[in-house]
Amino acid sequence: MSSEWPLWEVFVRARNGLAHKHVGSVHAADARMAIEAARDTYTRRMEGVSLWVVPSAAITASDPAEAGALFEPAADKIYRHPTFYSIPEHIKNI
Amino acid sequence: MGEALYDYALRLGDDSLVLGQRLSEWCGHAPMLEIDLSLANVALDLIGQSTHFLKLAGEAEGKGRDADTLAFHRDVLDFRNCLLVEQPNGDFAQTIARQFLFSNWQELLFRELMHSKLEVIAAIAAKAVKEVTYHTRLANEWMVRLGDGTAESHARVADGLDWMWRFADELFAVDAALETLIGDGIAADMRLFRGEWDIRVDKVLADATLEIPKPRRAATGGRIGHHSEHLGHLLSEMQFLPRAYPGARW
Numbered sequence: 001m002s003s004e005w006p007l008w009e010v011f012v013r014a015r016n017g018l019a020h021k022h023v024g025s026v027h028a029a030d031a032r033m034a035i036e037a038a039r040d041t042y043t044r045r046m047e048g049v050s051l052w053v054v055p056s057a058a059i060t061a062s063d064p065a066e067a068g069a070l071f072e073p074a075a076d077k078i079y080r081h082p083t084f085y086s087i088p089e090h091i092k093n094i
Numbered sequence: 095m096g097e098a099l100y101d102y103a104l105r106l107g108d109d110s111l112v113l114g115q116r117l118s119e120w121c122g123h124a125p126m127l128e129i130d131l132s133l134a135n136v137a138l139d140l141i142g143q144s145t146h147f148l149k150l151a152g153e154a155e156g157k158g159r160d161a162d163t164l165a166f167h168r169d170v171l172d173f174r175n176c177l178l179v180e181q182p183n184g185d186f187a188q189t190i191a192r193q194f195l196f197s198n199w200q201e202l203l204f205r206e207l208m209h210s211k212l213e214v215i216a217a218i219a220a221k222a223v224k225e226v227t228y229h230t231r232l233a234n235e236w237m238v239r240l241g242d243g244t245a246e247s248h249a250r251v252a253d254g255l256d257w258m259w260r261f262a263d264e265l266f267a268v269d270a271a272l273e274t275l276i277g278d279g280i281a282a283d284m285r286l287f288r289g290e291w292d293i294r295v296d297k298v299l300a301d302a303t304l305e306i307p308k309p310r311r312a313a314t315g316g317r318i319g320h321h322s323e324h325l326g327h328l329l330s331e332m333q334f335l336p337r338a339y340p341g342a343r344w
Contacts, residue, residue, distance in 0.1 A: 036235070
């Protein structure tokens with residue numbers, strides 16, 4: 001039975017103001033069931049205030065074979081890092 | 095009032111305790127990991143509720159018995175849970191049918207008990223009602239999913255519902271002991287929300303393409319300790335360790 005149920009990716013928002021973050025996946029027959037499975041699997045210890053579930057099949061991934069072309073050119077562009085700004089101590093999330 | 099309150103707190107606590115124990119039998123055996131976790135979560139919610147109610151029972155009794163003593167050192171005839179919760183799990187569909195009838199009832203019960211004049215009952219109900227609202231949602235959706243699913247899932251959940259149905263009337267029965275506490279504003283009068291329960295159940299069954307089971311003679315007696323043969327077996331497993339090794343710690 002389990003092999004027939006599609007996979008869903010689970011995203012949890014830990015607190016209001018933060019982005020939803022990928023935490024894992026669940027098997028479920030439909031979206032409501034996926035939300036419940038995600039709630040029961042990933043938020044039992046107060047990990048979040050909001051959940052997203054997305055069919056894993058809806059995700060398009062980059063091709064590992066293209067990693068060189070896609071990501072390596074960024075390696076020597078240090079001027080893209082905002083290192084010239086100092087961030088005040090009390091800012092926790094940016 | 096101590097004795098009546100003791101009895102009432104036992105009824106509330108034993109319902110949650112026995113169903114929590116039943117559901118935890120699924121742990122490691124559910125059809126899928128996700129279901130395993132969700133049934134275990136429901137079980138833990140229920141056992142948490144029972145801890146509060148049994149603590150209250152112990153205080154009302156005034157003989158120094160705490161929640162653990164009442165849970166693990168009380169014999170089957172002294173349990174006051176309804177017959178529904180002690181029914182065997184059967185297959186997954188039968189477990190869901192039992193949860194469906196019970197959680198819809200318990201949610202409506204706790205909504206009433208939030209207004210109990212006894213503050214501690216109102217507080218337990220206010221905390222637990224959020225948990226139970228989720229149990230209801232989970233059970234209702236599984237009823238629809240199974241009932242309106244395949245021919246096999248439909249047949250299984252119809253069978254499970256047919257078995258559990260005879261235990262529903264007991265949920266709403268009010269006896270003399272309870273009548274007094276209702277009069278005092280402490281206990282909830284379940285007769286007041288029978289109609290709402292019927293509407294909820296009918297709606298889910300319609301969505302699930304399930305027939306309302308034919309009326310049959312109601313099975314009752316749990317509230318006065320007349321249990322089915324299943325409860326003793328459940329308790330022997332649940333109580334074995336603390337009785338065989340009193341004061342055991344790990």
